[in-house]
Amino acid sequence: MIFFISLYVRLNSKIGCLQADHFQIYQRQVSMNPQDIYILGIESSCDDTAASVIHNGKVLSNVVANQSIHEAYGGVVPELASRAHQQNIVPVVSQALQQAHITKAQLSAVAFTRGPGLMGSLLVGTSFAKSLSYALNIPLIEVNHMQAHILAHFIEEEGFEKPEFPFLAMTISGGHTQIVRVNNYFDLNVIGETIDDAVGEAYDKSGKNLGLGYPAGPEIDRRAQLGNPKAYKFTKPKVAGLNFSFSGLKTALLYFVQRETKNNPNFVKEHLNDICASLQYTIIGILIDKLKLASQETGIKRIAIGGGVSANSGIRAALMAGEKQFGWKTYVPKFEYTTDNAAMIAIVGYLKYLEQDFTTQEITASARLKI
Numbered sequence: 251m252i253f254f255i256s257l258y259v260r261l262n263s264k265i266g267c268l269q270a271d272h273f274q275i276y277q278r279q280v281s282m283n284p285q286d287i288y289i290l291g292i293e294s295s296c297d298d299t300a301a302s303v304i305h306n307g308k309v310l311s312n313v314v315a316n317q318s319i320h321e322a323y324g325g326v327v328p329e330l331a332s333r334a335h336q337q338n339i340v341p342v343v344s345q346a347l348q349q350a351h352i353t354k355a356q357l358s359a360v361a362f363t364r365g366p367g368l369m370g371s372l373l374v375g376t377s378f379a380k381s382l383s384y385a386l387n388i389p390l391i392e393v394n395h396m397q398a399h400i401l402a403h404f405i406e407e408e409g410f411e412k413p414e415f416p417f418l419a420m421t422i423s424g425g426h427t428q429i430v431r432v433n434n435y436f437d438l439n440v441i442g443e444t445i446d447d448a449v450g451e452a453y454d455k456s457g458k459n460l461g462l463g464y465p466a467g468p469e470i471d472r473r474a475q476l477g478n479p480k481a482y483k484f485t486k487p488k489v490a491g492l493n494f495s496f497s498g499l500k501t502a503l504l505y506f507v508q509r510e511t512k513n514n515p516n517f518v519k520e521h522l523n524d525i526c527a528s529l530q531y532t533i534i535g536i537l538i539d540k541l542k543l544a545s546q547e548t549g550i551k552r553i554a555i556g557g558g559v560s561a562n563s564g565i566r567a568a569l570m571a572g573e574k575q576f577g578w579k580t581y582v583p584k585f586e587y588t589t590d591n592a593a594m595i596a597i598v599g600y601l602k603y604l605e606q607d608f609t610t611q612e613i614t615a616s617a618r619l620k621i
């Protein structure tokens with residue numbers, strides 16, 4: 251443990267003066283042991299500090315430290331997030347290695363989230379990964395967080411089928427809403443994305459307006475299953491093509507609640523399940539309409555989802571219905587690989603390792619990294 255801390259502190263100061271020779275040296279190590287590949291993945295883009303070890307595509311450990319500090323604020327506070335990452339990263343990485351029953355000397359490479367995400371948070375994981383790669387003299391692999399959400403479908407997992415290329419991937423979470431055409435592991439085109447809030451944000455902000463805790467998605471989902479989805483009608487936004495918009499819906503819900511509460515101060519309390527069901531019905535409608543359009547436009551019927559909102563019962567039911575109605579084949583990864591996690595970073599690290607796609611110590615975090 252002390253080793254890691256001193257690594258983090260001492261090696262960060264040396265990063266600036268690293269040269270290309272370092273890259274050459276570990277290139278030699280790569281070819282020495284091509285059959286047994288252990289990748290450490292590190293994820294720190296938002297409010298979860300995560301580390302995972304993958305052996306030849308199979309997860310050996312997947313540790314996530316959630317930051318409950320943000321609950322009191324109803325959303326992630328960037329400065330608090332980066333401080334918590336600094337506290338968490340050493341124990342989380344340490345635990346990931348322990349649970350995988352390997353030592354750091356056995357690692358083949360270190361993969362880390364370069365972006366997109368919160369700059370302060372990304373910097374913690376990036377600096378740590380660079381230091382570790384330097385100290386262990388092993389390759390460093392940069393990973394795009396959005397690509398990782400999609401490639402999480404390629405983790406070796408019993409009972410979970412991997413999608414064939416090409417497929418459509420919809421990533422839905424508190425930070426993202428995207429539809430991506432996936433032609434191959436590293437050939438991905440974003441064909442639609444949100445122009446304002448992410449879908450999870452729509453859940454969380456609406457939940458706040460309904461007096462629910464943060465994150466509100468799971469609670470709205472639970473209540474939605476007890477309510478009438480047609481009780482209230484919220485208009486779907488009109489956004490051209492495959493892009494999304496959720497900020498109008500959030501405002502519509504707020505005005506609706508304010509209006510109804512004027513007549514009946516207990517309105518929300520008395521009708522909470524119906525409000526949640528109607529809101530969820532509208533959100534799922536928006537997502538499915540766009541998926542239908544994407545499938546029609548591309549002719550692709552294989553649809554994979556990821557991100558925290560893919561835990562939603564409504565989206566899961568709608569995808570199952572899509573299998574019957576439109577001949578879709580749908581893929582939902584294991585729950586722990588849909589929310590932010592480091593196994594998805596490690597699997598991309600593994601796939602890039604096979605291609606010997608490494609980065610150098612000059613790499614920096616990038617808050618707005620694109621796929």
Ligand code: KG4
Pocket residue numbers: 296422423424425426449450451453454465466467468471557558559560561562563588589590
């Ligand atoms: O992927 P994730 O863990 O973190 C990122 O935002 O990247 O996703 C968290 C989001 C939150 O907005 C949360 O409210 C939402 O996923 N969420 C849900 C459900 N479970 C989590 N939204 C709707 N229904 C759920 N069952």
Ligand code: ZN
Pocket residue numbers: 395399423425426557589590
């Ligand atoms: Zn994410």
